[in-house]
Amino acid sequence: MLRQASRLLGRTTTLRGCRAFSSEVPATASEDSTFIESWKKVIPIIEPPKTPSSFMAPRPQTPTSIPTKLTVNFVLPYASELSTAEVDMVIIPATSGQMGVLPGHVPTIAELKPGILSVHEDNDVKKYFLSSGFAYIHANSVADIIAVEAVPVDHIDPSLVQKGLAEYTQQLSSATTDLEKAEAQIGVDVHSALNAALTG
Structure with missing residues (x-):
């Protein structure tokens, strides 16, 4: 039964x-x-x-033709870096690898890892270093990028990055508890990504 x-x-x-x-x-x-x-x-x-x-707002209409520009909203917990900025392309540091987003991109949710966000508008390229976050790519050619921390690449001091990488590498090798190892590994990962962003 x-x-x-x-x-x-x-x-x-x-x-x-x-x-x-x-x-x-x-x-x-x-x-x-x-x-x-x-x-x-x-x-x-x-x-x-x-x-x-x-509780859900109606889903935005999918346009019948692909727009010429991608609308980008780039926000941090304490600031809005870009609001409805119309650009040609963004390249985001997804955990699965670098992801280029153009107008008409398939709807996607991507987790972000420490790395470079590049915003391309004509010949102008703005680069930000992100610590982590998420990117939401919508069917209507809107990209919402939410990061925990971000800083323009040209504001980063290379000597401080090298110093921080050396310190965290030392902490990782001398760590005795799981918590100390995890904290040191995060520091190494972030400073390695910062170093790669500056040298690459």
């Missing part, structure tokens, strides 16, 4: 999922109303909870 019920439930869920994906009209509104009706039948005295779709 229990097996039959689970099979029926699985079949119903699969069919609903197929309908939602095959339909051209988003199914969220009807799925929410179906959920609310079912909830009220089972638990009429408790107000039904809100579903995630009730």
